[in-house]
Amino acid sequence: MQRKILLLQTRNLGDGVIGTALLETLSYGLPSSQIDVLTRPEVRLIFENNPSVNKVYTGRFPMGSMRDFGMRETLHLLWLLRELRRERYTDVVNLVGDFREELLARIVSSGDNWSPAWSNDHPCSRINRRSAIRIATQPVPIDADHPNVYDAATIMGMAIGSTVGKKSALFNSQKKRIGWYPIDRSIGIHPMASQPWRTWPMEKWKEVAEHLVENGMEVHVFGSSTEAPHLLSVFGHLVGSGLKIQTGDISAFFAALSEMQMLLCHDSFAAHVAYSIGVPIIFLNGANDATAWAPPGAKVLAYGPSMNCYPCYNRPTCIGKSHEYNCVRQITVNSVLSAVHELSGNIPR
Numbered sequence: 001m002q003r004k005i006l007l008l009q010t011r012n013l014g015d016g017v018i019g020t021a022l023l024e025t026l027s028y029g030l031p032s033s034q035i036d037v038l039t040r041p042e043v044r045l046i047f048e049n050n051p052s053v054n055k056v057y058t059g060r061f062p063m064g065s066m067r068d069f070g071m072r073e074t075l076h077l078l079w080l081l082r083e084l085r086r087e088r089y090t091d092v093v094n095l096v097g098d099f100r101e102e103l104l105a106r107i108v109s110s111g112d113n114w115s116p117a118w119s120n121d122h123p124c125s126r127i128n129r130r131s132a133i134r135i136a137t138q139p140v141p142i143d144a145d146h147p148n149v150y151d152a153a154t155i156m157g158m159a160i161g162s163t164v165g166k167k168s169a170l171f172n173s174q175k176k177r178i179g180w181y182p183i184d185r186s187i188g189i190h191p192m193a194s195q196p197w198r199t200w201p202m203e204k205w206k207e208v209a210e211h212l213v214e215n216g217m218e219v220h221v222f223g224s225s226t227e228a229p230h231l232l233s234v235f236g237h238l239v240g241s242g243l244k245i246q247t248g249d250i251s252a253f254f255a256a257l258s259e260m261q262m263l264l265c266h267d268s269f270a271a272h273v274a275y276s277i278g279v280p281i282i283f284l285n286g287a288n289d290a291t292a293w294a295p296p297g298a299k300v301l302a303y304g305p306s307m308n309c310y311p312c313y314n315r316p317t318c319i320g321k322s323h324e325y326n327c328v329r330q331i332t333v334n335s336v337l338s339a340v341h342e343l344s345g346n347i348p349r
Contacts, residue, residue, distance in 0.1 A: 003030060003161075004087065006108060008094040008101050009039040009047070011064035012194075013250075015096070016043040017272035020050070021153035021168035022095050027052035029162020038084065038104075040064070045250050049171040057084065063100045084108045093160065095153060097124065097142075099131035112138045114160055116152055119143040123292035124152070126313040147291045168276040170254055178254055180278035186218045187340065188260035188279070190270035191234075192227050197287035197316050197325045198266045202234050207333050208264070209235055212340070213242035220260060221245045222253060222270065262343050264336065266328070271295055282339045286328035287312045299339050303330035 005026060009019045016039060027035060034054045037047045041058045048056045059080045060073035085108055092105035097116035105113040115136035118125035121144045140159045142152050154165025170178045191205040212219050219242060223231050228247040235243055246256055254273065257263065263274040264282045267290070274281045275295030283294050285302040289311040294300050304310035304327030309317050311327075318324045 001090070003033040003091055004089045005030070005033055005035045005091045005093060005160075006084065006087070006089045006105075007035060007037045008092060008096075008104060009037055009043060010061040010094075010101060010104070011096065012040075012269070013043055013046070014269040014272050015064070016040075016046045017168060017170070017269065017276055018149055018153065019095055019168075020046065020170065020276060021150055021166065022093065022157050023047070023050065023052060024166035024169050025154060025157025025162045025164070026093070026160060028164065028166050029157060030160075036087070036089075038080075038108075046170065049173055049175050050169070051171065051175045061100075061104075063096075063098065081107050091160065093156065095149070095156060096128055097130065098128040099135055100129065102131065102135035106135055114138045114140060114156065116156060117141045123147050123289040123311070123313075124149065126311075127288075147289070148294075148296065149292060150296055168272065170273065170276045172254070173251065178258055178277050181258055182261045182279075183218070183259045184261070185216060186220065186260050187212055188220045188222060188257055188263040188265075188274075190222045190263060190265040190268065191231075192223050193266040193268050193286075195286075195314065197312070197314070198268065198328060199286070199325075200266065200284050200328055200331060204331075204333050204336075206234050208336055209238060209243060211333075211337055213238050217242065219243040220256060222257070223247050262340070264340070267293055271298065280343050282336065282343065284328060284331055284336070286325070287314065287316055289313070299343060301331050301335055301339060303327055 009016050035052055036055045037053055038057045044056050044058050047053050059077045060069045062069055089109040090111045092109050093114040094101035097118050102115050113136045117139035140156050142155055172178055193199040209219050221231055221235050225247045231245050258277050260279055262280040265271050266284050271281055271283055281298040283298040283300045285300050290300045290302055307327055
């Protein structure tokens with residue numbers, strides 16, 4: 001019997017990109033299976049161009065960003081879950097290990113409900129809400145010896161039936177995998193983050209950009225269209241003299257990032273996009289454990305390990321204190337520039 005798999009990607013953009021690693025592993029190991037995805041509308045593009053995906057369903061969910069989840073979205077989700085039940089999936093899979101994903105899976109299908117079962121000392125167990133009674137019918141144990149979420153994607157995929165773990169991947173509108181084709185002396189910066197305890201001070205980003213431009217680098221500052229005015233206020237004086245501000249849709253970001261020699265960014269969506277494409281990453285880490293969420297191979301810069309309150313797993317105790325967000329704010333400009341210099345020497349010409 002052909003396996004019909006539904007991949008739940010109910011969180012935000014970065015989680016969606018990470019989830020493509022599980023998708024690639026499943027499609028490689030189970031090539032005759034049908035794989036559908038349930039995700040948010042803004043995450044749809046990450047999956048709809050993937051040749052291994054049969055269909056993408058979208059809705060709003062009571063997890064991740066909940067600013068847009070009200071009565072209307074609740075009613076639509078109930079209707080959507082009813083429609084998905086009719087598909088009779090043999091497997092429903094999530095990479096979060098939260099009871100809410102497991103409950104959605106149970107509503108959708110009476111088949112195998114696959115979910116990570118994080119050990120108590122695993123970093124991911126500090127973020128997700130685990131149920132006292134396991135809802136998933138197929139919990140997959142993941143211990144602290146495999147702290148990175150990409151390791152978890154491999155472990156999950158192999159438990160479900162694959163034979164080897166695959167890397168995350170993104171595809172263009174022609175369903176071609178997006179690869180890394182760097183242009184000499186082009187450096188990307190993604191200076192925005194969704195939470196202050198992940199965000200390096202904008203004055204420091206400005207200083208880095210000025211130094212790179214002065215040294216003949218082409219600096220591309222990436223952000224969303226809503227962030228454009230703020231980025232222009234910080235970097236506008238450099239526009240036209242070696243710096244370009246690029247805001248807009250996600251597909252344009254993917255294409256532009258594929259031409260960068262490296263990306264400087266926070267613990268954010270951009271880091272996982274860069275890893276999927278193959279772009280080297282300088283990762284400015286804040287409050288969360290970089291061993292869990294930094295993409296493999298990223299150059300991690302962090303001040304947090306020297307602090308008693310690190311990692312706080314998105315529950316900062318430093319707010320209003322003299323050391324507020326020092327885990328990320330105390331990363332020095334010189335350490336970032338040194339990392340750029342080091343990485344530049346390791347990039348093939």
